[in-house]
Amino acid sequence: MELSVLILAAGKGTRMKSILPKVMQPLANRPLLAHVLKTARDLHSVKTMVVYGHGGDVVRRHFEADELGWVLQAEQKGTGHAVQVALPQLPTTGKTLILYGDVPLTSVSTLQILMNQVRDEQTMGLLSVHLENPTGYGRIVRNAEGQVQRIIEQKDATESEKAIREVNTGILCVPNRHLHNWLPRLGNNNSQGEYYLTDIIAMAVADGIGVRTSHPAYAWEVEGVNDKLQLAALERVYQRQQAETLMKAGVTLLDPNRIDVRGNLSCGTDVEIDVNVIFEGEVNLGDNVRIGANCVLKNCTLGEGTIIRPHSIIEDAVIGQRVQVGPFARIRPGSELEDDVHIGNFVEVKNSRFNQGAKANHLAYVGDADVGARANIGAGTITCNYDGAFKHRTVIGDDAFIGSNSSLIAPVTVGEGATTGAGSAISRDVPDGALAVARGLQRNIERWNRPRKPGK
Ligand code: UD1
Ligand code: CA
Numbered sequence: 001m002e003l004s005v006l007i008l009a010a011g012k013g014t015r016m017k018s019i020l021p022k023v024m025q026p027l028a029n030r031p032l033l034a035h036v037l038k039t040a041r042d043l044h045s046v047k048t049m050v051v052y053g054h055g056g057d058v059v060r061r062h063f064e065a066d067e068l069g070w071v072l073q074a075e076q077k078g079t080g081h082a083v084q085v086a087l088p089q090l091p092t093t094g095k096t097l098i099l100y101g102d103v104p105l106t107s108v109s110t111l112q113i114l115m116n117q118v119r120d121e122q123t124m125g126l127l128s129v130h131l132e133n134p135t136g137y138g139r140i141v142r143n144a145e146g147q148v149q150r151i152i153e154q155k156d157a158t159e160s161e162k163a164i165r166e167v168n169t170g171i172l173c174v175p176n177r178h179l180h181n182w183l184p185r186l187g188n189n190n191s192q193g194e195y196y197l198t199d200i201i202a203m204a205v206a207d208g209i210g211v212r213t214s215h216p217a218y219a220w221e222v223e224g225v226n227d228k229l230q231l232a233a234l235e236r237v238y239q240r241q242q243a244e245t246l247m248k249a250g251v252t253l254l255d256p257n258r259i260d261v262r263g264n265l266s267c268g269t270d271v272e273i274d275v276n277v278i279f280e281g282e283v284n285l286g287d288n289v290r291i292g293a294n295c296v297l298k299n300c301t302l303g304e305g306t307i308i309r310p311h312s313i314i315e316d317a318v319i320g321q322r323v324q325v326g327p328f329a330r331i332r333p334g335s336e337l338e339d340d341v342h343i344g345n346f347v348e349v350k351n352s353r354f355n356q357g358a359k360a361n362h363l364a365y366v367g368d369a370d371v372g373a374r375a376n377i378g379a380g381t382i383t384c385n386y387d388g389a390f391k392h393r394t395v396i397g398d399d400a401f402i403g404s405n406s407s408l409i410a411p412v413t414v415g416e417g418a419t420t421g422a423g424s425a426i427s428r429d430v431p432d433g434a435l436a437v438a439r440g441l442q443r444n445i446e447r448w449n450r451p452r453k454p455g456k
Helices: 032-042 056-062 079-089 108-116 176-185 197-206 228-248
Strands: 003-009 047-052 069-072 095-100 123-130 139-142 148-152 166-175 210-214 259-267 277-285 296-302 313-319 335-337 342-350 359-367 369-371 382-384 394-396 407-409 412-414
Touching: 003 032, 003 079, 032 047, 032 095, 032 108, 047 056, 047 079, 056 069, 069 079, 079 176, 079 197, 095 108, 095 176, 108 123, 108 166, 108 210, 148 197, 166 176, 166 197, 176 197, 197 210, 228 259, 335 342, 359 369, 407 412
Parallel strands: 003 047, 003 095, 047 069, 123 210, 259 277, 277 296, 296 313, 313 335, 342 359, 359 382, 369 394, 382 407, 394 412
Antiparallel strands: 095 166, 123 166, 139 148, 139 166
């Protein structure tokens, strides 16, 4: 049966205490709804629809590229009402999986098991879970034979029904033909005056449709997010899952509870990651890469054997093999470090290329520069790349030696094998092999009397 996915996401999320609509709240740096949409894609649904309401325009605009069916539920009159407003967009054949924009971590395998129970129009699937404390959830009412009869909401339940520990996760898989038949017949005669989607269970039973239940592999798969505490709890679950995936693939994590992957991290063999490292966007680490504590790596590729020492930040950069960076280094967007480059402490590199074996080991700013192979940049060197209006390039030749505390006033070229004297302000090109000294000459005054305090 062809699969459609319907995601209910009209809730306001008052308890988030945020301007951002609830389904836009970030989990691992992506909106909650993005996680659910990813799941829908992985399930190969032919059609995915989102019922939206509060803050809807922000949500729609964010997912414009996704080719989704959008259904506005201007007034939220319950989960049944939410599906009702989507009916005109729902195919008449096939089946629909109902998911929630604020339940981000349901696994594809759990949903597949649920959906495989619905192979024809004689059955529907219901995802339920047994909880120690079922308070607040709809309870699954079964008959003496153990067959599901109906769902009763907490607020409508009798004391004995409240004792039932099997609860409704809200996630359902239903043949479309029945949704078209049942939903228009829902009433709102209950304690909340809402149209309950859960009432379709009793309708299924009345129509002789088998209600099959299955359960998630883990309880967190069906946990929703209503406040920042639950959001943080699911963030930890998500991060733990990713840490376990990495470790199973052979990555050494010094503490799997202290790594955050907010994007995609791929690793070669024998990669070692120390504590409190944050990965964002797309990060690729080659074999034998080591990342020290407290680093942030965003959209970058690191070659085999490269070592990033603690407290370093790397963003939008391509880094070769056996490179050493840090501690306390910052590699900014547009930077390329070839094999065997060394970037040491308190060095900032921006939009620059370091050719093979070039070094800047201490205290430097290298921006908009091309640094030749094996060139050495002394401590305190600054590329003066900005004149207040425009950025200019600095070109340093192979095997050049930039003396400590040089200012390279761009645009400027230091030739191959050239040297600049320490403390020089270099504003004119330096020929290959030359020494450039650009600083005041030293004057010595003999027997200099230093100032003294009176009486001393
Ligand atoms: C619902 C179920 C309950 C189940 C629980 C699991 C019903 C009547 N009850 O209860 O059996 O145990 O979920 O968490 O279905 N939404 C809309 N439009 C609406 C109302 C809700 O889009 O008019 C969306 C919300 O954004 C939310 C989801 O549906 O994502 C669930 O709504 P909520 O009001 O939280 O349902 P519960 O009362 O928790
Ligand atoms: Ca509710």
